[in-house]
Amino acid sequence: MKHALSTTRTQNFADWYQEVIAEADLAEESGVRGCMVIRPWGYGIWERIQKLMDAQIKMAGVENCYFPLFIPLSFFEKEADHVEGFAKEMAVVTHHRLKSINGKLTPDPDSKLEEPLVVRPTSETVIGAAMSRWIQSWRDLPMLTNQWANVVRWEMRTRMFLRTSEFLWQEGHTAHADKAEAMAETLRALEMYRAFAEGPLAMPVVAGEKPENERFPGADATYSIEAMMQDGKALQAGTSHYLGTTFAEAAGIRYQDKDGGLQLCHTTSWGVSTRMIGGVIMVHGDDDGLRCPPQIAPQQIVIVPMLRDNDEDAAVIDYARALASELRGLTAFGEPVRVLLDTKAIKASNKRWAWVKKGAPLIVEVGPRDVAGGNVAVIRRDRLYTADGKLSSAITARGDFVAAASATLDDIQSSLYSEAKARLEAGIRRDVTDLAAHYAGDEKIVGWVEVQWARPTGDALDAIVQQLKTLKITMRNAPLDAAPADGPCFFTGEPAVERILIGRTY
RNA sequence: CGGGGAGUGGCGCAGCCUGGUAGCGCAUCUGUUUUGGGAACAGAGGGUCGCAGGUUCGAAUCCUGUCUCCCCGACCA
CATH class of the missing domain: 3.40.50.800 (Anticodon-binding domain)
Structure with a gap:
């Protein structure tokens, strides 16, 4: 049968993906590494996502605001894990003027910035600084904010929509009086994302908690929605973090409680990005192009x-x-x-x-x-x-x-x-006993495997991560709606505490 | 960031080895004939060969550097 695209999904999924993007006029290369031009049809989809998601965000009582693109370097130094997580992929502005030197436009050496500015990779630090000013009393809580923005992460390997150096997203940032409230907000956002993915995007997902090694830098807990692409790989389509008091400590986000005592806030952050469009392509696309929900x-x-x-x-x-x-x-x-x-x-x-x-x-x-x-x-x-x-x-x-x-x-x-x-559903196997055999070979569409595990930490966790790495697979998340554990840990043999999904990923 | 591949009209490619007026298919434009399942014929327009240096009388072709894309790895909210 003749199809509209020259590459089919089974022939070469990666080539097919790029061809859909080109043929559906979604986006094109820009000449700048990892950055893309989003064309009207692609941006139109993003505008739809924005419109519908924004309504959901507002319905939850979260207010939109806007924070600067440039973040003082020193803001990042306040939180060790956070710096470590992002240091390797930050774009840094060091000069504020160009000068023609020997006929070549060059950053003017005399215009060097006192303190370099980082192009935001995420805004926890700036928004935290603002919250420390805005929040004085328990009456100011919860503080619920969101911004629609672009962010930059200098990725080593980029793919249109899935991982670009610059991408568009929404980042919610909230501060609460205690852990219970912050956790409730974290899970509310996660549920909002699940419903959004399965509703407007028609993209079924699994909502769950990320294992410790996959957490956001600085977070106490990270949750995600994971979608399965037609090649069986997982795509993290949204994340929600409970940040504990980590960022509150770093930025001094404190409030006076009813007894007059000074307390640290518990904060959250959560986001979805233009990556969702990549997910829609790989979930709904066929050999004739995109099928847009x-x-x-x-x-x-x-x-x-x-x-x-x-x-x-x-x-x-x-x-x-x-x-x-x-x-x-x-x-x-x-x-x-x-x-x-x-x-x-x-x-x-x-x-x-x-x-x-x-x-x-x-x-x-x-x-x-x-x-x-x-x-x-x-x-x-x-x-x-x-x-x-x-x-x-x-x-x-x-x-x-x-x-x-x-x-x-x-x-x-x-x-x-x-x-x-x-x-x-067909792509999740719960009866696999030999991961190496299951994931042998690169060509097969093997989907995900769910196993029970004891949720080890530290070296024991590292060992498991390394073992999975040799098979090019990772732990995706522990589904919130999975059946309770009732057997031994797949890795250690100890009594399991939960079930976790494993698979190849984008 | 390491290894591999690639950059030539809008798209897909040939030409490069062995330097000598830049080609092909599709698309585009004009005309004619067509038209309900991706039309046919004729004519036409469009490229300083990714960019910058170098070698040479002469560079798409040889050399050096650099940028971008793709694949593998490392990395990755």
């Missing part, structure tokens, strides 16, 4: 008029316009339906394939015959082909299509989810 599709219904450069065109355009405005009057997922009438002057069949590659959920073709018959030809992106391998275009009465459009979008959203959910 309707809730995050910049356009949900694209109308392609079959224009032939003759006097029938006017009637077709009128019909298409009327259809578009009728559809725009509908709601789906509680919002007005997003409809694009694509009047670009290119051949309709090429236009159709361009939208297939971009993953528009519904592509509606209207031509003279439809105008005459009062029909539309409907292509569902999640069911592109008929059983015998032909493109599935259903001639439908216009009124019937309009009446069902919202429900159809809903159905596409849930069918994408169901398909991915089935794959995730």
Whole structure:
């Protein structure tokens, strides 16, 4: 069967991934290492994510604010683990002026900064400094803030959307009176992410706690949502951290309690990034490109008029316009339906394939015959082909299509989810006794393994991590909704305390 | 950051070894004929060969440096 992309997922998943990004006009290289240009269709998806996530964040009583891109180096020196975690990947600004020296623009040696500025890799330190000013009394708590921003981490190896040097994200930072409240907030954010991934992104995930060795630098506990890509690898799609009093100590975030005593705050931080878009591609994409879940599709219904450069065109355009405005009057997922009438002057069949590659959920073709018959030809992106391998275009009465459009979008959203959910469940094995045999070879799609373990720490944990490393696998998280442990630790034989997922990862 | 591969019109590539006017396919533009399952023919436009030095009468080609991308490793909220 002929497909829209030249590389299929089974041929070469990595090449396929890059081809989807290029062919769906999501992003392109920028000429700067690890940085990408996010094109309108890709950014449109991010805007959808922002809009829906922002509403969730606000609903939780968290307020948006904005902190500077530049962070004084000294801020990082206040917290040892945090510096160590980020020191190797920070971009540093050392000068504030350029000068032409021998015809070459060079940082002016005379403009060296007294104190170098770090381009934020994350904002715990600056926001902590602000919170120490904002919080005086128990009445100021909880302090719930969030910012939408770009951050820079000088990564050794980059991949579009999955790991870029600069990326866009949302970082929530909260301060609380005690551990219980902070932990509740940490888990609230995690649950918000789980629901967001499984709702708007139609991307099933496993929410759980990261093992000690995978924690955020400076955190007491780190939680994540992990999604399974179609090649069986795990993608950490969101994280939430309980930071204890570590950052409160470093930044002096204290409050006076009801008894007049001075207490340290317990803080949290949590974030999701443009990496989610990479996850959507690898969870929902097929050999014809992206399949964009309707809730995050910049356009949900694209109308392609079959224009032939003759006097029938006017009637077709009128019909298409009327259809578009009728559809725009509908709601789906509680919002007005997003409809694009694509009047670009290119051949309709090429236009159709361009939208297939971009993953528009519904592509509606209207031509003279439809105008005459009062029909539309409907292509569902999640069911592109008929059983015998032909493109599935259903001639439908216009009124019937309009009446069902919202429900159809809903159905596409849930069918994408169901398909991915089935794959995730089938991809987790709980009966594996020999990891080395299970993960032998690089080509197989092997998914994840869940084992019981005693949650060792220190050297014992290091030994396990090293053992897994030889198999190129890591511990993902200990699922919060897993069955209680009831056997021996997979690694040590001691009584297990929880179950943990293991797999290859992005 | 170490090892390997690669950078030549928008995309995919040839040319490089053995230096001598920069080519092919797709895409684009114009025209004609077409048109409901990725149209055909004819003509046309578009590249200082990633960038910077060097060797040479002459460099896409040889040498040095550098940037970017891909794969493997190390690293990685």
